[in-house]
Structure formats: C-alpha cells, structure tokens
Amino acid sequence: MQSVRGVLSLGTLTLLALGAGTVAPAAAQVTGEDIVSREQQAFLYAARDFRADVSMRLVDKEGQERRRKLTMLRLDTGEGSSQKYYIYFHEPADVRGTAFLVWKYQDKDDSRWLFIPAIKLVTRVAAKDAQSSFVGSDFSYEDISGRDLGADSYKLLNEEAREGKDCYVVEAVPKSSSAFTRKVSWIDKKTFLPVREEFYDVQNQLARVFTADEVKDVGGHPTVVRRTMRDVKREHHTEVVFENVGYDSGLDEGLFSERYLQKPPAQWIK
Amino acid sequence: MRGFFPSATCRSRPRSGSSSARTLLVGLTLLSLAPGAYAGDVDLHGFVQGDYASRVTGLRPPGGSDFILGEERLQLTLTGAVAGGRSGFSAKTDFIHDSILDRSDMEVREAYIDFTAGPLEARVGRQIVTWGTGDLLFVNDVFPKDWAALFTGRPLEYLKVGTDALKLDWYLADFGFEAIASPTFEADRLPDGDRFFVQDPFSGATNRTTREPRPNLDNAELAIKVSRAVIGWECALYADRGFYRSPAPEPDTTGGSMRVVVRFPRRGVYGASVQRAGLGGVINLEGGYYDSRNDPEGNDPFVPNSQVLYLAGYKRQMGPSVMLGLQYYGERIRQYDQYRSTLPSGAPEQDRHRSLVTSRATWLSDYQTWKLSFFGYWSPTDEDFYLIPEVWHSLADGVWAAVGGNIFGGSGETTFFGQFDRNDNAYAAIRYEF
Incomplete structure (x- = not known):
C-alpha cells in the first residue's frame, strides 16, 4: 500500500511539475487576487503621498485634440485602503481654478467635493458611479483612483512576456454588474505595474485598452509616467503624462480640506 | 427669495459714467503696477462672451422690444500671489457693450487682496461669497443676487454679485469660522421694467425714490458662519445682521400725487444646514429664520414679516452620465394674522405658507462636450412655475x-x-475663454 501511495504521490507531483511549465506555474504560491493586490499597491499606493502635474490629451477619430492640465495630490490616510485626492485644474481655460477633492474609503462610497471658482461655491458631488468618465476622458474615476479589490473575482490565466516584460496575465470578472464584464491584465512580475489591460463589454468584445507607455523610477518607486486608454469602438483615446512626480513630499492631511479647495496650496500647485 | 416682491422695477446697475472711468483708471494702474509688485506670479485671463435673449411671447412692454438681452462682454481677470501664497490679489472686471441700447459700461465684479497667517485668512475688497446648501434656492446665502441675469439666461455665475467686504476665515482644529463685515449695501438686481413685464402695484406712481441704506457704521452688515463635520454630517450655523435685498416700496399719497419710496428694511438671519452622503447620493437640510427687525410685530404692510424658511434636497447620479436633483423648499410667515389684518385693500394676499419643489436633470454626452440640462421650480401653493431647459456644447x-x-x-x-x-x-450665449 505504501508503495502505491508513493507512486501516486510521485505521479501527482510529476503532473504538477509538468503542468507548472505550461499552465499555471505559480499557482501554488500566488493567486490572481494576490497579484492584483500587489499591483494596486504598486500602482496606486506607492509611498505615503504622491504629487504630479498631469497632462491629458483627448483625441477623437478625426484626430481632433482636447487638452487637460491638472495637478494631482494623493495621500494615504493609513486606514486600510482609504486615500485622499486633491485635483486642481489649470486647463482648459473654462475650468481653470476648479478644484476637486475626493475622500476614498475602503468599504463605502467616496465623498467628493467640487469648488467652482466663478461663484466661490464648494459643492458636494453625488458620487455613485465610479465608472463615469473622468473630466470627459477615456479614463473613469476608478481607473484613476482604483477599484475595490473585493469587487471582482480573479483568475491567473497565464504568464507571458509583453512589451519585453515578464508578466502575469490575470482575468478579473466583476461580482456585480459593471461597465465591463471581463478585464484581462498583463502585470509586470518585477514592478507589479500594469503593462496592458483589456476591458471587454457585455458582448464579450474588446471595448477599451489601457497601456503603460513609459515607466520611470522616481525615488525608488517605479511609476507609469505615460499611459493611454483607448476606446476601441469609438476610436477615441486619451494619453496621460505625469510630470514633476514626487513621493513622500510630506503632504499634510489638512490640505485635503474645504479650506484648500477654495485656496489652492501654492506650495504644491503651481 | 421672497414669495412676492411688489415692485421689481428697482435694479441697481453697474456704475457708469465718470465713476466707471475712474475705476478703469484704477484698474489699469493696478495692472501696470502689479507685475512689478508681485514679481513673476501674475496671470491675466478672461473671456469674450456674447449673450442674447429674446422674448418669444410676441408681447412687448411699453417702449420695450422683443429683445431683452443683447450684450458683448470682455472679462479680464488679473491674479497674483507672492511666493508661498501668503498674500495675493484678484481683480475681475467686465467691459460690457449693451447692443440693445448701444451703450458701453463696465463693472468690477471682484477686486480683493488676500492675506494668510497660519490658520487665519483675510480677504479685503469686492468679493463673491456663497453659503448654504440649496441649488438655486437660498436660505442662508444672504449675499446679493442678480435675478435679472438668471431670468434672461446669462451664465449662472452672473446670478451672484460681489459684496464689498472684509472677510476673515479662521481654521481651528475641525472648526471653520467665517466672519464678513460689509460697510456698503448691495441690493439684489431684479428685472428692469423697461425690458421685462413686471407686476408693479404702484404703477401709477409718478415719483419714485429709492433709499438704499447709507454706508454708515450702524448700517454695516455682519455675517458669521461656523462649520464642522460631525459623524459624517457637514454642519454649519449662520447668522447675519443686514437688510432685505429686495425692495420694499411704500406709497405716499400726501399732497395729491402718489409717490413711492423704495426701502430696504433691516433683517436678521439665523440658520443652520447639514449635508452628508446618503441613499446613494447627497442629502442636505437647511433652515433659517428671517427676523424683520423694522417690523417685529408684523403690523407694517410695507415691510416684510418675519419668516421661517427651510429646504430639503437630494441629488444622485443615475448611471455614468446622468445627475438628478430634487428639492423641497418652504417659507412660513410668522405673524400671519397681523399680515392679513394690515394688508392694504386690493393688494394680493400671500398664503401663510409657500412651498416650492425643484428638480434638476443633467445629462452629459460625447466626452462631456454636450450637456443637456433642465431645472424646474414649481410651487404647489402659488400655483406657478419656472422652467429652464438648456443645451450646452x-x-x-x-x-x-x-x-x-x-x-x-x-x-x-x-x-x-x-x-x-x-x-x-x-437665449443664446457663446464664450471664448483664455
């Protein structure tokens, strides 16, 4: 009996070892959810705080362009995945001076406030739908500030090289109805940053594609400084460039308040 | 906003003539000096805008035309800050050509200087202040408004008018304190009888005098707001000691011909508001008491009676590009029996309670380059309504x-x-902003 068991065990091990090379090598060590969790950490939670000057180029299928320029400040509050974002618009001219504050919580809807400079109005924004377009671009709010890890189920599909990087290929399927029905992500094994993401719609057709076009090391944090979101069906895309990126600059939590919505902190917003 | 304002014919206009020339001179001097004083940190922006509105009822007030608004505007905004942002300034001036009257004018919409010292901030000069939680409904936003701008479709920012004031903000732990002192009175701007059909119970008056509160110390307006968040609710308390901003006309028939004296009675406003996320959207509640200080007993028919005002609102997003908002608003006259017993015969009687329901729907499309919006007021008690549909591109x-x-x-x-x-x-409006 012992020898049979031994053979079976060996056989199982052999099968596992064979399988490892082709199907799911790291399955024993790492799950799709682990990978996405680490991706979020690298992509959205690097360091305690973050600032960047952000330029967006929105291009339609005729090649017509619109531009947005904003400064983004981010702070991790240290409570789970809660974060605070401050966004100040420099361009286009008709939204100059508009400021936007988001308090993102781990397990409830975000709180969002908007400051409209022409009438000195701070207004609370109803924020139910994280999949709405961010400032008219191809990015949604959750593309910018992240999606709850628990909102999707994950499956590690494969491992392959993409754009010259060894990647995990992870599929995410929303647990409840969402703008996409399936998302396939190529995640760099080394940096855990997304290299490419494909969003599929209800007809299981490719709807949007995210690509990380340039990654730079900023103070030890690999950072996607140029990225594109392409709406495949509408032939529209948005390219985003981060400049003057800073981590752990010592942003004070007090900046993420109504006071500074009305008066942008000059030290951080130029 | 009062349920009924008897005379809508008093509109304070932008200053014109020599005073505007002086303002221009001051503005240009500031413009030429500023870059030196605030080395490197001065920005000049603004817009060119055309606003046109035509009555579509085919009716014209005596001497009026179908066109109720036709103007071109150049707005220049000069802002500057010293390094570190401890001090700065902003001056926003509109140069206006009224194409109906073929007349040019200018208006300083804002001109202020800021100082910051730690938790204390001061803003001195002409400035726009917005308080309260209502959407086109105002309980604790006691600051001047231009209703004529709203009624003729000028961009929404023109509903607000600047106040000449000293504003102090103090941020202490979780509290925010705001105090505003304004030495000069600024009336609401109401539609002009030359261009608008307005209800005027004293239309027979040959002599009309407007008496705005003089800029004296005892007429200075003081307003205070204290705010803080309490378990997710953004709470605020408000107090204001000033004047009604809509005119209160009083007839005087001594000496045969009817004279009308338009006054702005004293008013105190005490209120509170709360706001928080809830029911998948945002909920707000606000209330206030308007204390008619020139008529505490409510016996003077030519001074508004004290009122309680309140509103409840809810807004939420429906899908990725649709926003909906609903509000309920009420006004209740405090001494209604005195109001009725002293009401001049023939004058229209207001209900004790006036309520309003508003709805807003906004739909964004094509990467937010198109916006279809609708705002509607409907009063079940007054049985009247006001609807504003708009397409923006x-x-x-x-x-x-x-x-x-x-x-x-x-x-x-x-x-x-x-x-x-x-x-x-x-109406139609077009703007190029730079």
Missing part, C-alpha cells in the same frame, strides 16, 4: 455655446414666477 477647449429657455407661468399674475408669465424667452 463645448466647441473646443475654452469655447462653448449654450441655448436655452426661461419659461414662466402660473394661475395668478402676482406670484413670484407668475408675474413673469409674459416674459418667456429663448
């Missing part, structure tokens, strides 16, 4: 155009919106 970065309508109606001619029934108008 961004033609390119910094360039937009809007067309819309202002539709008034009601079963009576003396209610707030009903009196404007004959003024239904269509």
Whole structure:
C-alpha cells in the first residue's frame, strides 16, 4: 500500500511539475487576487503621498485634440485602503481654478467635493458611479483612483512576456454588474505595474485598452509616467503624462480640506 | 427669495459714467503696477462672451422690444500671489457693450487682496461669497443676487454679485469660522421694467425714490458662519445682521400725487444646514429664520414679516452620465394674522405658507462636450412655475455655446414666477475663454 501511495504521490507531483511549465506555474504560491493586490499597491499606493502635474490629451477619430492640465495630490490616510485626492485644474481655460477633492474609503462610497471658482461655491458631488468618465476622458474615476479589490473575482490565466516584460496575465470578472464584464491584465512580475489591460463589454468584445507607455523610477518607486486608454469602438483615446512626480513630499492631511479647495496650496500647485 | 416682491422695477446697475472711468483708471494702474509688485506670479485671463435673449411671447412692454438681452462682454481677470501664497490679489472686471441700447459700461465684479497667517485668512475688497446648501434656492446665502441675469439666461455665475467686504476665515482644529463685515449695501438686481413685464402695484406712481441704506457704521452688515463635520454630517450655523435685498416700496399719497419710496428694511438671519452622503447620493437640510427687525410685530404692510424658511434636497447620479436633483423648499410667515389684518385693500394676499419643489436633470454626452440640462421650480401653493431647459456644447477647449429657455407661468399674475408669465424667452450665449 505504501508503495502505491508513493507512486501516486510521485505521479501527482510529476503532473504538477509538468503542468507548472505550461499552465499555471505559480499557482501554488500566488493567486490572481494576490497579484492584483500587489499591483494596486504598486500602482496606486506607492509611498505615503504622491504629487504630479498631469497632462491629458483627448483625441477623437478625426484626430481632433482636447487638452487637460491638472495637478494631482494623493495621500494615504493609513486606514486600510482609504486615500485622499486633491485635483486642481489649470486647463482648459473654462475650468481653470476648479478644484476637486475626493475622500476614498475602503468599504463605502467616496465623498467628493467640487469648488467652482466663478461663484466661490464648494459643492458636494453625488458620487455613485465610479465608472463615469473622468473630466470627459477615456479614463473613469476608478481607473484613476482604483477599484475595490473585493469587487471582482480573479483568475491567473497565464504568464507571458509583453512589451519585453515578464508578466502575469490575470482575468478579473466583476461580482456585480459593471461597465465591463471581463478585464484581462498583463502585470509586470518585477514592478507589479500594469503593462496592458483589456476591458471587454457585455458582448464579450474588446471595448477599451489601457497601456503603460513609459515607466520611470522616481525615488525608488517605479511609476507609469505615460499611459493611454483607448476606446476601441469609438476610436477615441486619451494619453496621460505625469510630470514633476514626487513621493513622500510630506503632504499634510489638512490640505485635503474645504479650506484648500477654495485656496489652492501654492506650495504644491503651481 | 421672497414669495412676492411688489415692485421689481428697482435694479441697481453697474456704475457708469465718470465713476466707471475712474475705476478703469484704477484698474489699469493696478495692472501696470502689479507685475512689478508681485514679481513673476501674475496671470491675466478672461473671456469674450456674447449673450442674447429674446422674448418669444410676441408681447412687448411699453417702449420695450422683443429683445431683452443683447450684450458683448470682455472679462479680464488679473491674479497674483507672492511666493508661498501668503498674500495675493484678484481683480475681475467686465467691459460690457449693451447692443440693445448701444451703450458701453463696465463693472468690477471682484477686486480683493488676500492675506494668510497660519490658520487665519483675510480677504479685503469686492468679493463673491456663497453659503448654504440649496441649488438655486437660498436660505442662508444672504449675499446679493442678480435675478435679472438668471431670468434672461446669462451664465449662472452672473446670478451672484460681489459684496464689498472684509472677510476673515479662521481654521481651528475641525472648526471653520467665517466672519464678513460689509460697510456698503448691495441690493439684489431684479428685472428692469423697461425690458421685462413686471407686476408693479404702484404703477401709477409718478415719483419714485429709492433709499438704499447709507454706508454708515450702524448700517454695516455682519455675517458669521461656523462649520464642522460631525459623524459624517457637514454642519454649519449662520447668522447675519443686514437688510432685505429686495425692495420694499411704500406709497405716499400726501399732497395729491402718489409717490413711492423704495426701502430696504433691516433683517436678521439665523440658520443652520447639514449635508452628508446618503441613499446613494447627497442629502442636505437647511433652515433659517428671517427676523424683520423694522417690523417685529408684523403690523407694517410695507415691510416684510418675519419668516421661517427651510429646504430639503437630494441629488444622485443615475448611471455614468446622468445627475438628478430634487428639492423641497418652504417659507412660513410668522405673524400671519397681523399680515392679513394690515394688508392694504386690493393688494394680493400671500398664503401663510409657500412651498416650492425643484428638480434638476443633467445629462452629459460625447466626452462631456454636450450637456443637456433642465431645472424646474414649481410651487404647489402659488400655483406657478419656472422652467429652464438648456443645451450646452463645448466647441473646443475654452469655447462653448449654450441655448436655452426661461419659461414662466402660473394661475395668478402676482406670484413670484407668475408675474413673469409674459416674459418667456429663448437665449443664446457663446464664450471664448483664455
């Protein structure tokens, strides 16, 4: 009996070892959810705080362009995945001076406030739908500030090289109805940053594609400084460039308040 | 906003003539000095805008035309800050050409200087202040408004008018304190009888005098707001000691001919508001008491009686590009029996309680370059309404155009919106911002 068991065990091990090379090598060590969790950490939670000057180029299928320029400040509050974002618009001219504050919580809807400079109005924004377009671009709010890890189920599909990087290929399927029905992500094994993401719609057709076009090391944090979101069906895309990126600059939590919505902190917003 | 303002013919206009020339001179001097004083940190921005509105009812007030608004505007905004942002300034001036009267004018919309010292901030000069939680409904936002701008479809920012004031903000732990002292009175701007059909119970008056509160120390307006968040609710308390901003006309028939003296009685406002996320959207509640200080007993028919005002609102997003908002608003006259017993015979009687329901729907499309919006007021007690549909389009970065309508109606001619029934108008606006 012992020898049979031994053979079976060996056989199982052999099968596992064979399988490892082709199907799911790291399955024993790492799950799709682990990978996405680490991706979020690298992509959205690097360091305690973050600032960047952000330029967006929105291009339609005729090649017509619109531009947005904003400064983004981010702070991790240290409570789970809660974060605070401050966004100040420099361009286009008709939204100059508009400021936007988001308090993102781990397990409830975000709180969002908007400051409209022409009438000195701070207004609370109803924020139910994280999949709405961010400032008219191809990015949604959750593309910018992240999606709850628990909102999707994950499956590690494969491992392959993409754009010259060894990647995990992870599929995410929303647990409840969402703008996409399936998302396939190529995640760099080394940096855990997304290299490419494909969003599929209800007809299981490719709807949007995210690509990380340039990654730079900023103070030890690999950072996607140029990225594109392409709406495949509408032939529209948005390219985003981060400049003057800073981590752990010592942003004070007090900046993420109504006071500074009305008066942008000059030290951080130029 | 009062349920009924008897005379809508008093509109304070932008200063013109020599005073505007002086302002221009001061502005230009500031412009030429500023870059030196605030080395390197001065920005000049602004816009060119055209606003046009035409009545579509085919009716014209005596001497008026179909066109109720036709103007071109150049707005220049000069802002500057010293390094570190401890001090700065902003000056926003509109140069206006009224194409109906073929007259040019200018208006300083804002001109202020800021100082910051730790938790304390001061803003001195002409400035726009917005308080309260209502959407086109105002309880604790006691600051001056231009209703004529709203009723003719000028961009929404023109509903607010600057106040000449000293504003102090103090941020202490979780509290925010704001105090505003304004030495000069600024009336609400109401539609002009030359261009708008307005209900005027004293239309027979040959002599009309407007007496705005003089700029004296005892007429200075003081307003205070204290705010803080309490378990997710954003709470605020408000107090204001000032004047009613809509005119209170009083007839004087001594000596045969009827004279009308338009005054702005003293008013105290005490209120509170709370706001928080809830029911998948945002909920707000606000209340206030308008203390009619020149008529505490409510016996003077030519001074508004004290009132309690309140509103409840809810807004939420429906899908990725649709926003909906609903509000309920009420006003209740405090000494209603005195109001009724002293009301001059023949004057339209207001209900004790006036309520309003508003709805807003906004739909964004094509990467937010198109915006379809609708705002509607409807009063079940006054049986009147006011609807504002609008289509807005961004033609390119910094360039937009809007067309819309202002539709008034009601079963009576003396209610707030009903009196404007004959003024239904269509408007168009275009702006290039730089």
